Amino acid sequence: MDEKRLLTMVVVSNILSSYYAAKVSFCLNNDRxxxxxxxxxxxxxVLSMFENLSTSYLKDIQEIAASIK
Structure with a gap:
């Protein structure tokens, strides 16, 4: 598996995890x-949150990605 695909899988996994956590929170708060x-x-x-985080920390993300290579 190439690095780009692995990174994509990690990001998608984090988004899905955040989505389901937010959905559970909704269910607990609204009892439905x-x-x-x-x-x-x-x-x-959730997507907006990830977009904001990736924009805010773009330089850090690029540095981490460069050090992994």
Missing amino acids: EPNNTEKDDILKK
């Missing part, structure tokens, strides 16, 4: 499962 619109909102919030 989210409907499809609410699921979409949860996913958008």
Whole structure:
């Protein structure tokens, strides 16, 4: 497996983990499962969080990636 694919798998895994954690939190707070619109909102919030983090820490991420090579 090449490095790019491995890194993609790690990122996707983290996004999915965050999504399901947010969904569980929603269920606990609202005592019900989210409907499809609410699921979409949860996913958008998780993706936005990852976009913001990756933008904020882009230089750090690039340095870490360079040191791994």
